[in-house]
Amino acid sequence: MSGADVELVLRSTRVVTPDGTRPAAVAVADGRIDAVLPYDAEVPAGARLEDFGDDVLLPGIVDTHVHVNDPGRTEWEGFHTATRAAAAGGITTLLDMPLNSLPPTTTVGHLRTKQRVAAPKAHIDTGFWGGAIPSNVKDLRPLHEAGVFGFKCFLSPSGVEEFPELDQEQLARSMAEIAGFGGLLIVHAEDPHHLADAPQRGGPAYADFLASRPRDAENTAIEALIAHARRLNARVHVLHLSSSDALPVIAAAKREGVRVTVESCPHFLTLTAEEVPDGATEFKCCPPIREAANQDALWEGLADGTIDCIVSDHSPCTTDLKTPDFASAWGGISSLQLGLPAIWTEARRRGHSLDDVARWMSAAPAELAGLTRKGAVEAGRDADFAVLAPDDTFTVDPAELLHRNQVTAYAGKTLHGVVKSTWLRGVRIAAEGAVGEPTGRLLERNH
Ligand SMILES: [Zn+2]
Numbered sequence: 001m002s003g004a005d006v007e008l009v010l011r012s013t014r015v016v017t018p019d020g021t022r023p024a025a026v027a028v029a030d031g032r033i034d035a036v037l038p039y040d041a042e043v044p045a046g047a048r049l050e051d052f053g054d055d056v057l058l059p060g061i062v063d064t065h066v067h068v069n070d071p072g073r074t075e076w077e078g079f080h081t082a083t084r085a086a087a088a089g090g091i092t093t094l095l096d097m098p099l100n101s102l103p104p105t106t107t108v109g110h111l112r113t114k115q116r117v118a119a120p121k122a123h124i125d126t127g128f129w130g131g132a133i134p135s136n137v138k139d140l141r142p143l144h145e146a147g148v149f150g151f152k153c154f155l156s157p158s159g160v161e162e163f164p165e166l167d168q169e170q171l172a173r174s175m176a177e178i179a180g181f182g183g184l185l186i187v188h189a190e191d192p193h194h195l196a197d198a199p200q201r202g203g204p205a206y207a208d209f210l211a212s213r214p215r216d217a218e219n220t221a222i223e224a225l226i227a228h229a230r231r232l233n234a235r236v237h238v239l240h241l242s243s244s245d246a247l248p249v250i251a252a253a254k255r256e257g258v259r260v261t262v263e264s265c266p267h268f269l270t271l272t273a274e275e276v277p278d279g280a281t282e283f284k285c286c287p288p289i290r291e292a293a294n295q296d297a298l299w300e301g302l303a304d305g306t307i308d309c310i311v312s313d314h315s316p317c318t319t320d321l322k323t324p325d326f327a328s329a330w331g332g333i334s335s336l337q338l339g340l341p342a343i344w345t346e347a348r349r350r351g352h353s354l355d356d357v358a359r360w361m362s363a364a365p366a367e368l369a370g371l372t373r374k375g376a377v378e379a380g381r382d383a384d385f386a387v388l389a390p391d392d393t394f395t396v397d398p399a400e401l402l403h404r405n406q407v408t409a410y411a412g413k414t415l416h417g418v419v420k421s422t423w424l425r426g427v428r429i430a431a432e433g434a435v436g437e438p439t440g441r442l443l444e445r446n447h
Contacts, residue, residue: 004029004030004032004034005029005030005044005046006027006028006029006034006044006046006047007028007029007030007046007047007048007426008027008028008047008048008049008050008383008426009025009026009027009028009037009041009043009044009047009048009049009050010025010026010028010050010052010057010383010385010423011024011025011026011039011049011050011051011052012024012051012052012053012054012055012056012057012387013039013053013054014054014055014056014057014354015036015056015057015377016056016057016058016059016354016355016358016377017036017376017377017378018363018376018377018378020355021056021353021354021355022039023038023039024036024037024038024039024057024377025037025038025039025040025041025043026057026377026383026385027041027044027047028383028426030426031382031383031425031426031427032373032380032381032382032383032425032426033377033378033379033380033381033382033383034379035379036377036378036379052387052420055387055388055389055420056354056387056388056389056390057377057385057387058090058354058357058358058362058377058385058386058387058388059358059362059363059374059375059376059377059381059384059385059386060090060091060092060093060124060362060374060382060384060385060386060422060423060424061089061090061091061092061093061339061340061361061362061386062091062092062093062094062361062362062365062366062369062371062374062375063086063091063093063094063095063311063312063314063336063339063361063365064094064095064149064263064309064311064365064368064369065095065097065239065240065263065265065311065312065313065314066082066086066094066095066096066097066311066312066313066314066336067096067097067099067100067313067314067315067316067332068082068083068094068096068097068101068118069100069101069316070082070101070114070117070118070121071101071102071113071114071117072100072101072102072103073100073101073102074404075318075404076100076316076317076318076404076405077314077316077403077404077405078121078404079117079118079121079122079126080121080123080438081402081403081404082094082314082336082403082404083121083122083123083124083126083438083440084123084402084435085336085337085401085402085403086123086124086336086337087123087124087422087424087429087430087435088337088402088419088422088430088433088434088435089336089337089338089339089340089341089419089422090340090386090388090419090422091124091336091339091340091386091422092124092125092374092382092384092385092386092422092423092424092429093124093125093126093127093366093371093374093384093443094124094125094126094127094336095126095127095128095129095149095369095443096114096118096126096127096128096129097129097152097315098128098129098130098131098151098152098163099131099152099158099160099162099163100160100163100315101114102162103162104131104133104160104162104163105128105129105130105131105143105148106130106131106132106133106136106139106143106163107136107139107142107143108139108142108143108146111128111130111143111146111147111148112146114128115128115442118442119442120438121438122438122440122441122442123429123430123435123436123438123439123440124424124429124440125374125382125384125424125425125440125441125442125443126440126441126442126443127147127148127149127369127371127442127443127444127445128147128148128149129148129149129150129151129152129186130143130144130148130150130151130152131151131152131153131163132151132152132153132166132174132178132185133153133163133164133166134164134166134167134170135164137173137174137177140174140177140178140181140183141177141180141181144178144181144183144445146444147443147444147445148444148445149184149369149370149445150178150183150184150185150186150237150369150445151174151178151183151184151185151186152185152186152187152188152239153165153166153171153174153185153186153187153188154166154187154188155171155187155188155189155190155191155192155221155225156188156190156191156192156195156217156221157192158188159286159330159331165192168224168228171224171225171228172228172232175228175229175232175234175236176232176234178234179232179233179234179235182235183235184235184236184237184368185234185235185236185237186236186237186239187221187225187236187237187238187239188239188240189218189221189222189225189238189239190213190217190218190221190286190287191216191217191218191220191221191224193220194214194216194217194220194221195212195213195214195217198211198212198213198214198217199211199212200212200327201327202325202326202327202328203325203326203327204278204279204324204325204326205278205326206273206276206277206278206280206283206326207273208326209284209288209326209327210273210288210290212326212327213286213287213288215242215243215245215246215290215294217287218241218242218243218245218246218287219243219245219246219249222238222241222246222249222250223246223249225238225260226249226250226253226258226260229253229258229259229260230253230256230258233259234259235259235260236259236260236261237260237261237262237263237368238250238260238261238262238263239263239313240263240264240265240268240285240287240313241262241263241264241268241287241298241301241307242264242268242287242288242289242290242294242298243287243290243294244290244294244295244297244298244300244301247297247298247300247301247306247307250262250301250306251301251304251306254306261308261309261368262301262306262307262308262309263307263308263309263310263311263365263368264298264301264302264307264309264310265310265311265312265313265333265335266310266312266335266338266339266342266343267283267285267289267313267333267335267409268289268290268295268298269295269298269299269302269310269343269346270295270342270343270345270346271283271289271409272289272290272291272292272295273288273289273290273291273292274291274292276289278324279324280409281322281323281324281325281326281329281330282322282333282334282407282408282409282411283333283409284322284326284329284330284331284332284333285313285315285331285332285333286331299346299350302356302360303352307360308360308364308368309360309361309364309365309368310339310343310360310361311339311361311365312335312336312339313332313333313335314332314333314334314335314336314339314403315331315332315333315334316332316334316403316404316405316407317330317332317405317407318405319405319407322407333408333409334401334403334405334407334408334409335408335409335410336403337401337402337403338396338401338408338410338415339361340357340361340386340388340417340419341394341415341416341417341418341419342410342413342415343357343360343361344357344388344390344415344416344417345415345416345417348390348416354388354390358376362374362375362376363375363376369445370445370446371443372446382424382425383423383425383426384423384424384425385422385423386419386421386422386423387419387420387421387422387423388417388418388419388420389417389418389420390416390417391416392416392417392418393414393415393416393418394414394415394418395412395413395414395415396408396410396411396412396413396414396415397411398411400433402433402435419433420432424439424440427439
């Protein structure tokens with residue numbers, strides 16, 4: 001153990017560490033994990049013991065894809081409600097996406113505005129992605145130096161006019177600029193020409209919506225992205241992968257040494273096109289939820305490491321924007337509070353362990369963002385934990401969710417895994433779904 005005074009020991013018969021799950025006692029000093037000790041290690045004098053019995057001690061979930069929309073569209077969500085829901089769901093760190101707030105995070109001034117708004121409201125540790133739009137190449141390096149974790153861009157319309165997409169030439173220019181200072185470009189990869197060529201029938205039928213966002217749009221955009229990354233030796237990340245057809249291309253690029261990583265989301269991994277009722281636009285997102293066979297292939301991609309991480313892409317809106325017409329309804333799925341149990345429910349059914357879930361939802365997203373203090377139950381990391389009763393079940397009642405708008409595609413689902421408590425830097429911030437005062441810190445890259 002280090003010289004610091006251990007103030008707290010957390011004990012469980014199932015502690016999920018990078019080396020596997022085992023009985024252990026986790027000593028906490030000054031908000032950090034001081035040591036991971038044998039289960040029956042003596043509790044230092046003056047330290048408090050919390051014994052979770054057989055409940056699982058997981059590293060706090062790291063969600064690098066959240067649309068908080070604050071300031072500007074706070075009727076959709078906000079830092080208070082989003083981070084409160086996250087805390088209740090076992091998440092201890094989130095990174096906010098640069099769009100759907102007003103202003104978007106496309107200049108240092110805008111970043112400062114968002115940080116000022118977030119600081120008093122954050123229940124969990126919170127950082128920011130910057131945005132790459134056609135007009136802000138000159139702002140990318142200053143944003144990087146101001147502490148954003150990387151830059152998001154779109155290749156097709158984003159849905160909001162203040163965040164335009166990049167064409168291929170603009171993509172190459174922004175990517176070269178970002179690669180020049182060693183930054184990371186994260187990409188919504190759907191090709192606008194394939195989308196324009198797809199049938200746009202509109203209306204309440206999910207099959208028509210699915211046909212309007214074909215797999216080819218994703219596959220083509222990802223191939224082009226990989227080609228740029230290879231040529232520029234740039235580091236890129238594919239956001240919210242839905243099309244499993246793109247997996248072989250991604251796997252080949254990784255083998256070849258192209259610096260590409262990939263995320264997918266709970267809705268692609270646990271919901272299927274076949275089950276979406278007509279008019280149920282709480283299931284609408286872009287790219288879309290696809291067929292069950294596609295989902296099986298995505299799980300294979302997770303298992304073989306082609307897909308690195310699972311993040312929520314929590315993208316809420318008010319109920320009135322979820323009209324029954326799939327063409328005009330706002331796209332985005334709310335799942336911040338439910339990601340861990342949703343993924344665990346499907347993972348266990350498919351024979352995966354909580355070690356896998358911790359890697360996909362905590363270690364890998366932390367690594368993506370360079371959050372070296374987050375993502376593992378290991379000495380030296382922040383004492384961030386989710387305590388999970390993995391065999392307990394609950395049925396999702398939207399009215400009980402802490403998001404601002406209780407619209408969710410998971411309504412009525414029975415899920416495995418109840419989050420009993422959440423710990424941030426050694427302090428319990430949520431217990432049995434009740435969340436205390438905001439004590440989250442703002443995070444900057446490499447801090
Ligand atoms: Zn998103």
